[in-house]
Amino acid sequence: MTExxxxxxxxxxNKRFGDIVAVNDVSLKISENDFxxxxxxxxxxxSTILRLIAGLEVQDTGAVMINNKDCSFVPANERPVNMVxxxxxxxxxxxxxxxxxxxxxxxxxxxxxxxxxxEEILELVKMNxxxxxxxxxxxxxxxxxxxxxxxxxxxxxxxxxxEPLSALDANxxxxxxxxxxxxxxxxxxxxxxxxxxxxxxxxxxxKIAIMENGKIIETNTATNMYEYPSxxxxxxxxxxxxxxxxxxxxxxxxxxxxxxxxGKINIKQDIKLPKDGVLGIRPEKIxxxxxxxxxxxxxxxxxxxxNWTYYGDVSYITIELKNKSKVYINVQNIHRNSLQxxxxxxxxxxxxxxSDLIILEK
Amino acid sequence: MxxxxxxxxxxxxxxxxxxxxxxxxxxxxxxxxxxNLIMFSFNDSKRNIVWRGFTSKYYEKLFENEMLFxxxxxxxxxxxxxxxxSTFLGLTTAIALWKFNFYLxxxxxxxxxxPIIIPEICMGISMLVFFSYINWPNFQLWPFTLSSxxxxxxxxxxxxxxxxxxxxxxxxxxxxxxxxxDLGANKYQVIxxxxxxxxxxxxxxxxxxxxxxxxxxxxxxxxxSGPNSVTLPVKIYSMVRxxxxxxxxxxxxxxxxxxxxxxxxxxRFLSKSNREIIK
Numbered sequence: 001m002t003e004x005x006x007x008x009x010x011x012x013x014n015k016r017f018g019d020i021v022a023v024n025d026v027s028l029k030i031s032e033n034d035f036x037x038x039x040x041x042x043x044x045x046x047s048t049i050l051r052l053i054a055g056l057e058v059q060d061t062g063a064v065m066i067n068n069k070d071c072s073f074v075p076a077n078e079r080p081v082n083m084v085x086x087x088x089x090x091x092x093x094x095x096x097x098x099x100x101x102x103x104x105x106x107x108x109x110x111x112x113x114x115x116x117x118x119e120e121i122l123e124l125v126k127m128n129x130x131x132x133x134x135x136x137x138x139x140x141x142x143x144x145x146x147x148x149x150x151x152x153x154x155x156x157x158x159x160x161x162x163e164p165l166s167a168l169d170a171n172x173x174x175x176x177x178x179x180x181x182x183x184x185x186x187x188x189x190x191x192x193x194x195x196x197x198x199x200x201x202x203x204x205x206x207k208i209a210i211m212e213n214g215k216i217i218e219t220n221t222a223t224n225m226y227e228y229p230s231x232x233x234x235x236x237x238x239x240x241x242x243x244x245x246x247x248x249x250x251x252x253x254x255x256x257x258x259x260x261x262x263g264k265i266n267i268k269q270d271i272k273l274p275k276d277g278v279l280g281i282r283p284e285k286i287x288x289x290x291x292x293x294x295x296x297x298x299x300x301x302x303x304x305x306x307n308w309t310y311y312g313d314v315s316y317i318t319i320e321l322k323n324k325s326k327v328y329i330n331v332q333n334i335h336r337n338s339l340q341x342x343x344x345x346x347x348x349x350x351x352x353x354x355s356d357l358i359i360l361e362k
Numbered sequence: 363m364x365x366x367x368x369x370x371x372x373x374x375x376x377x378x379x380x381x382x383x384x385x386x387x388x389x390x391x392x393x394x395x396x397x398n399l400i401m402f403s404f405n406d407s408k409r410n411i412v413w414r415g416f417t418s419k420y421y422e423k424l425f426e427n428e429m430l431f432x433x434x435x436x437x438x439x440x441x442x443x444x445x446x447x448s449t450f451l452g453l454t455t456a457i458a459l460w461k462f463n464f465y466l467x468x469x470x471x472x473x474x475x476x477p478i479i480i481p482e483i484c485m486g487i488s489m490l491v492f493f494s495y496i497n498w499p500n501f502q503l504w505p506f507t508l509s510s511x512x513x514x515x516x517x518x519x520x521x522x523x524x525x526x527x528x529x530x531x532x533x534x535x536x537x538x539x540x541x542x543x544d545l546g547a548n549k550y551q552v553i554x555x556x557x558x559x560x561x562x563x564x565x566x567x568x569x570x571x572x573x574x575x576x577x578x579x580x581x582x583x584x585x586x587s588g589p590n591s592v593t594l595p596v597k598i599y600s601m602v603r604x605x606x607x608x609x610x611x612x613x614x615x616x617x618x619x620x621x622x623x624x625x626x627x628x629x630r631f632l633s634k635s636n637r638e639i640i641k
Contacts, residue, residue: 054544055543055544056540056543056544072518075543075548076540077544077545077546077547077548077551078545078546082544082545082546083540083541083544085537085540086537087535087537089535089538089540089541090537090538090541091535091541091542091556091560091636092533092534092538092560092638092639093559093560093563093635094559099630101543102542102547105547106545106546106547106551106555107546110518134637134638135638136637136639150541150545154545154546217475299514342448
């Protein structure tokens with residue numbers, strides 16, 4: 001396989017607003033055809049990165065490279081990128097068609113080409129027949145589609161999406177997530193999304209970067225980011241996780257992790273534990289047992305259920321061990337009958353596989 | 363599922379007799395005098411009491427009456443000039459209040475309302491006092507004879523324009539302008555292709571409104587007009603003092619007609635712009 005071309009490269013980007021450091025020394029590479037997501041809590045500076053790429057803000061230091069060309073000081077209107085804004089920012093006085101044509105007209109694309117391209121795009125976002133409607137006559141989801149169409153019709157090198165789904169209701173959001181992925185795959189375009197919703201990030205992106213306080217903490221593929229995160233913050237941000245504190249020691253060529261929660265855990269030899277590292281185990285990797293599991297590669301526990309939250313397909317359970325530490329477990333609702341066993345106050349046996357442990361840097 | 367059902371409906375007044383009668387009385391009181399005025403402008407009699415048959419001779423007489431024609435042309439000149447000036451001032455004021463931040467900005471917003479809420483009589487007197495205080499020259503040459511009226515009109519009309527345009531511009535948030543830049547428009551193209559077309563319905567509507575406000579203003583005009591600068595409403599007022607002739611009915615009918623046409627278009631432009639509001 002040949003190396004994928006780099007579409008966007010950020011080099012040591014810095015941006016401050018007064019005393020606030022919005023973007024702190026960010027370096028990133030986004031390859032062609034990636035669906036790249038920046039995930040982070042609100043106010044971490046992720047939208048600022050998009051705006052820097054789009055040219056709507058100018059960086060203090062650093063460089064923005066688009067297709068290996070330095071675009072750091074190219075004005076927004078000359079950059080080959082297009083953005084889908086959080087508020088959609090459709091031109092309220094223009095019809096759907098005029099909104100989509102806006103960029104093409106500025107590029108002086110002739111009438112016939114323009115028309116066919118708009119038709120194609122409207123078909124693609126399933127908005128054909130709405131050509132002459134005003135944005136005010138559309139629903140939220142439809143406006144979202146028009147905003148997307150208006151961006152991709154210009155065939156930009158990268159489409160920037162600034163929390164585009166946050167205003168939609170849950171069902172519509174799921175639908176649009178799937179559609180975004182399909183459109184991105186069909187058009188073979190590079191998408192870059194910014195969101196604070198970890199489910200959204202996991203379900204649609206090929207790569208995720210996690211951001212905190214203006215810094216990129218970690219970049220990885222979506223599955224690896226969830227299964228093998230290397231930083232405690234990213235592990236916790238992507239969903240519930242049991243953090244196991246403790247210290248490691250080497251005895252007879254084996255690494256033993258002396259944990260506060262589960263006592264001694266045998267970690268495989270080939271894993272390197274960083275200094276003041278911790279272990280993590282995802283709640284769904286812990287399985288409910290009928291009794292203590294004595295298998296060599298499993299860590300067993302028993303405790304009292306102190307909390308039970310029912311989500312329909314899954315239950316979030318908290319159990320308290322004898323040493324007062326709490327463990328989160330996610331239980332799939334496989335049989336209706338087994339629900340009765342999950343009452344608060346009941347004793348529960350559970351275990352997990354050592355190979356599912358995540359090693360985290362603080 | 364996705365469509366929400368609206369649980370309220372407008373009151374169905376056709377089913378409620380009390381409401382029906384009140385509405386009817388209201389409409390009669392509101393419109394009967396106007397209909398009466400228009401009707402008797404076609405009455406073949408010197409008095410507005412009995413119907414003596416249809417005639418259009420009072421309209422013909424109007425065009426022969428040089429004094430009335432002069433007053434009318436004065437009014438139109440004042441209306442057009444003050445519309446142009448106050449639309450320009452109102453537009454620039456609205457843009458300043460929308461786009462820029464400056465010292466004591468929020469007080470400017472309130473100050474803009476003053477010319478609208480101050481009683482017109484006070485406005486008229488203050489204008490009169492002001493012009494005599496600064497010794498505004500008494501021009502003899504038309505159209506300079508109208509200058510004081512035009513200044514007075516602009517001062518109370520341009521806030522209306524500013525408020526209408528400002529309301530429209532407030533829908534245009536920063537992201538929309540950024541979207542324009544992002545899609546390849548430079549700064550001037552953003553102004554030409556987004557801001558101006560976007561606010562043009564409000565601009566036209568407020569210009570039409572300014573025109574009608576100026577055309578039918580009496581109080582402020584009365585205090586600022588001189589013997590050489592009589593406008594139509596002032597002229598009608600002075601004619602009424604010698605009794606109401608069908609000629610007055612005729613000229614009033616024409617005035618009403620002009621204002622109805624202007625208002626109709628103003629409302630059409632405004633409702634077009636209201637349809638674009640994204641809720």
